[in-house]
Amino acid sequence: MLVWENILLAFHSLRANKMRSLLTMLGIIIGIASVIAIMTLGDSISSSVTDSMASMGANNITMGVRQKSSATETTDSGMTFSFGPRMAQPTEEDYITEEMLYDLSSRYEEAIEGFSLQEMVGSGTARQGALYAYVSAVGVNEVSLENTDLTLLSGRLLTERDQQEGRKVALASDLLVEQMFDGDNSGAIGKTLDVLFDDRYYSYTIVGVYEYEASDMGFSSSSDEDTETTLYLPLQAARNQTHNTSGYRQLTILTASGVSASDFGEEVQEYMNRRWYGSNESFEINAMSMESVIESMTEMLSTVSLAIAAIAGISLLVGGIGVMNIMLVSITERTREIGTRKALGAANGSIRLQFIMEAVVICLIGGAIGILLGIGIAAAATSLMGYAVSPSVPGILLSVSFSVFIGVFFGYYPANKAAKMNPIEALRYE
Amino acid sequence: MKSKTVIDLKGIIKRFYVGMSNELEILHGIDLQVHEGEFVSIVGASGSGKTTMMNIIGVLDRPTEGNYTLDGVDVARAKDRELSLIRNQKIGFVFQTYNLIGRTSALKNVELPMLYAGLGKRERSERGKELLEMVGMESRFDHNPDELSGGQKQRVAIARAMANDPSIILADEPTGALDSRTGRMIMDIFHRLNQEQKKTIVLITHSQELAEETGRIVTLKDGEVVGERRGNGC
16 A cells, blocks of 8 residues: 555656656666567567468478588698688589489488479560560479469469470469450460560460469569569470479478478488589588578577667666666755655655655656557568567566666665655755 | 653753764753643754754654653654654654645645555545644645645644644744744644643744743753743643
8 A cells, every 4th residue: 555655656756857757767768669679570570480481381491502601722732721602603513403303202202292393484574465464484393383372263283294295384373364364364274375585485375373462571563563473384394495404403392291391401401412412512402491491580580689688778777877866866855855754754664665666667657658669669660571560578578577677776775865864854954 | 630741851961973072962961841731832042952852852863861751652762663653653743844745735745644654545535634624724635835825834734743643743933934923823723732632732942922822931051951931821
C-alpha cells in the first residue's frame, strides 16, 4: 500500500517537472528504443528469412562449384605465397558432370532422393506482332519441376518424354498469357511462342500454364507488364540451346527424409572434393544445406544484435547516470519537504522508498516510451524492407526489467542520501 | 487534581561538536515538566537555546546528557526508527513556515502523518476532512498550498499536526509569518484545541504578548530556565 502511494507520489512530482522529467528520460528512451528496434528488426528479418528459406526446402542441399579461397604457391627459394582469390569463371571442365552425379547417387543411395537440375538459358522477350512479354527461361529436370511447387492452371506439366527427347515445349505463366493471348489460359495451349534471346529467335510450344506468384521477397518490379516471368523448359531442350554438354555449375540435392541435411551436406562436400576435385587447382565443391544457411544467418544476426545491444547498454548507463543526477538535484530542492516528512514521522526507509520509486517510475516511463518508439522504428524499417514486423517479446521483457534495475540502481544512492538527512538541518534548509 | 506528566525533562544538556576544540554547550541542564492539558509557552531571545530545546522536545534531536520521558516513554536514547514512530504518534508539529508539501492538496497534506502511520485510504480521507472542518477549511480540501493564504496554510498545518491525535502539539512561532489579525485566528484555534480537546500545547515564541495568553510561561536565557510564571490563559 505504501508502495502504491509512492508510485502516485512519483507521478505527481514528475508531472510537476514535465520538461525536466522528459529530458531525464531521454537517455533511457534512446537506449531502450535502440535495443527494442534492433531486437525487433533482427527477429523480424530472421523469422521472415527463415520462413522463406524453409519454404525453399530446408532439406535441400545446394551444391556448386566455387573458387578455392586461396591458392598457395611455393617459389624456388622455398617461400610460400598465399594468393587472395583471383576472380575467375569456372570453365566447362570444372563443372559437375553426369558421371560425378551418378557416382554420388550410387554411393549415397539411401540418403539422396534425387538431383534437382537446372540450366539457366537467360532472359529474353517473347514476341508476337506488337505483343511482347519478358521471360526468363530455365531448363528443369523432373525433380526440379516437382520441387518448384507450381499451380497448373491449364494444360500439363513437362513429361518424361519431353525430357528425354529434349522437346521444345514450355510452361508459361498466366501473366504471359494475359499479355500475349488475352488471358485465355486453355486457348494458349498448343500455341507457339517465339522468344528472342540475344539475336536469335527460339520457338516453343506452350503445353501448360501455371499461376504466377509474386516473389515474397518484395523485389518485384512496379508494373505487371514489365514483370519477367519464368518459362520452364525441359532440361535437355535448354542444354541443347546453350550447347552445354559437360555438366552443371550448380544443382540441388534432395535428401531423403530423416537425413540431417547440414551434416550430409558436409559429407558430400568432403567426398566430392576428395574424389573429384583434389587435382583441380582453382575450383572446389561447396555443398550447403538451407538448414546450415539459416543457422549461420541466425547466428550472424544475433551477433550483430548483441553488438548493438552493447552500444545501447552504454546509452542506458549514461541515461541511468542522468537519472541519478536529476534525483540528486531533486532531493536537494526538496530538502525541506524531506525534513517535514521526517518530522511528521516518516521513517528513513519510507523516504528511501519514496525516492527509489520516483527513479524507478522515471525509468519505467522512459522504458515504455522507448519500447513503443523502438517498435515504431522497427516497424517502419521492416515495412521498407518488405518483411512483416514481429515485436520481440523477450526484448520487451528484458527492457522493462532493465529499466526497473536502472531505476533501483541509480536511484538508490540519492534516495539513501535523502533518507539519511538530519531532520533538523533539513527543516532549516533555505 | 494533579494530572499526569506528558513531558518530563531532567537535567537536559546539549553540546555540539562533542570532543572537538570548538565544543559548544547550548543547554546547561534543563528541568521542565509539562502536564496533560497544559498550554505552556517557552520564551527567550534568539540564542537562548529555544530552538535546540524544541528539537529535543520534538525528538528531532537527542540530548547529550539528561533524561527525557515523553508520555511515559524514555526517548532520550531511542533509536532512529523509534524516534520516527514517536514523532508520528505522539507529536504534532506546527512550524513558523507552515512546511506544507508543495503541489499536494490540503487534504493530502493532512493525510500524510496517517499515511506514515499505516492507516487505510478511506480512514485517512474521513479523518482528514474532519480535521480540516475543525479548523474551518472545509471548502479548501482540494487546494494546493500555493493557492492558500498564510493563515489558511497554518490552519491546514494545525489540522495535519492533529492527524494522529498526538500527546502534544509543538508550535514553533506559529504566528511569526502572519499579520496580527490572522495570527489572532491561529491563536484562537490553539486555545480551542486546548480547552475543548484538552490538548497539551507547547508554544515556542519570542513574543511576550502571545506568551501571556498561555497558562504558563517558561523563560529561557543562555541555555537555562531563568523564570517560570503563570500566564493569563487558563
